Amino acid sequence: xxxxxxxxxxxxxxxxxxxxxxxxxxxxxxxxxxxxxxxxxxxxxxxxxxxxxxxxxxxxxxxxxxxxxxxxxxxxxxxxxxxxxxxxxxxxxxxxxxxxxxxxxxxxxxxxxxxxxxxxxxxxxxxxxxxxxxxxxxxxxxxxxxxxxxxxxxxxxxxxxxxxxxxxxxxxxxxxxxxxxxxxxxxxxxxxxxxxxxxxxxxxxxxxxxxxxxxxxxxxxxxxxxxxxxxxxxxxxxxxxxxxxxxxxxxxxxxxxxxxxxxxxxxxxxxxxxx
Numbered sequence: 001x002x003x004x005x006x007x008x009x010x011x012x013x014x015x016x017x018x019x020x021x022x023x024x025x026x027x028x029x030x031x032x033x034x035x036x037x038x039x040x041x042x043x044x045x046x047x048x049x050x051x052x053x054x055x056x057x058x059x060x061x062x063x064x065x066x067x068x069x070x071x072x073x074x075x076x077x078x079x080x081x082x083x084x085x086x087x088x089x090x091x092x093x094x095x096x097x098x099x100x101x102x103x104x105x106x107x108x109x110x111x112x113x114x115x116x117x118x119x120x121x122x123x124x125x126x127x128x129x130x131x132x133x134x135x136x137x138x139x140x141x142x143x144x145x146x147x148x149x150x151x152x153x154x155x156x157x158x159x160x161x162x163x164x165x166x167x168x169x170x171x172x173x174x175x176x177x178x179x180x181x182x183x184x185x186x187x188x189x190x191x192x193x194x195x196x197x198x199x200x201x202x203x204x205x206x207x208x209x210x211x212x213x214x215x216x217x218x219x220x221x222x223x224x225x226x227x228x229x230x231x232x233x234x235x236x237x238x239x240x241x242x243x244x245x246x247x248x249x250x251x252x253x254x255x256x257x258x259x260x261x262x263x264x265x266x267x268x269x270x271x272x273x274x275x
Contacts, residue, residue, distance in 0.1 A: 057087035064096055068103070076100055091120035095127055102134060110134055125151035129163050136170035144170050161191035165200060172204055180204045188217075195226040203234055211241045222251065229255060233264035237273055 064079035077100050083093040098113030114131045121127060132147030148167040152160055168183035184201040191197055198221045205214035215238050221231045232255050239248035255265045267275060 053087050054090065057083040057090045057093060060086060061090070061093055061096060064100075068096075068100060073100060073103060089120070091117045091124070091127075094120070095124075095130070098134075099130060102130075102137075107134060107138055111138075123154065125154040125157040125163075126159070128154075129159070129166065132163075132170070133166050136166070136173060139173075141170060141174040141176075161187045161194065161197065164190070165194075165197050168200060168204065172200075172207075177204055177208050181208065195221045195224060195231070199231050199234065202231075202238070206234065206238055206241075211238050214238050215242060215244075222254075227254070229259040229262035229264040232259070233268065236268060240273055 060079050060083035064076045064083065067073075067076035067079060077097070080093055080097045080100065083090060084097070087093070094113045095117035098110045098117060101107075101110035101113060111131075111134055114127060114134060118124070118127050118131060128147045128151035132144045132151065135141075135144035135147060145167065148163050148170070151157060151163050152167075157163075164183050164187035168180045168187060171177070171180035171183060181201070181204050184197060184204055187194070187197045188201055198217045202214040202216075202218035202221070205211075205217065214234075218231060218235045218238055221227055222235045232251050235251045236248055236255070239245070239251065252268050255262070255268055259265050267273075
């Protein structure tokens with residue numbers, strides 16, 4: 001079964017959205033897939049455990065996923081088109097097509113594809129998750145929350161922390177900070193080592209005036225290997241509010257040294273702490 005979920009590019013709540021493609025259970029590697037897709041089919045339908053049409057479509061879809069991971073959106077879309085041509089009943093192909101359209105910023109076409117995928121696989125939590133995030137981008141917050149809740153209600157769902165984080169970000173966009181905090185806290189309880197969850201939880205707490213609590217979470221991020229310009233800048237602002245000026249200067253020095261051209265560093269240099 002193929003699983004694709006939205007991954008949020010950048011750690012700011014309003015950052016641009018990227019696509020993380022996680023493919024499991026697809027037949028072969030990309031190189032083998034290319035060979036088989038050109039006609040070198042080694043297994044029969046009975047020997048391979050699935051109909052030959054679906055198997056060939058799966059190979060195309062694996063190629064599409066790999067191309068998308070490499071940023072080759074046009075080629076990825078062509079492989080998805082061929083997968084759908086090969087097997088028009090393949091829900092995963094419409095699912096991935098929806099994510100490609102979302103990555104391209106065409107939300108209308110993305111919604112059409114995700115709706116078709118969901119109609120074919122109405123209980124798939126990954127489709128629910130991505131359809132929910134699409135609705136969040138369209139500012140349909142209630143619909144988005146309904147989809148997230150449906151995904152979380154699936155007992156076998158493995159990516160609960162990602163959906164809870166997305167739900168928290170969607171609540172934050174809607175200005176519902178208390179609910180955003182609760183969702184992000186649940187995500188953190190499941191996956192405390194995820195720096196994106198820690199960053200977003202700190203940002204929501206800071207926005208709620210809970211600087212001391214925010215400090216705990218952002219320090220954990222900034223003391224780890226995944227600190228970036230966004231997390232360091234958030235740390236600067238939190239330490240400033242708490243009057244921890246030594247820590248504030250240390251974070252500012254890291255910004256200058258590690259991310260000299262980042263917008264966060266430029267904001268620090270001009271003292272734009274309240275922008």
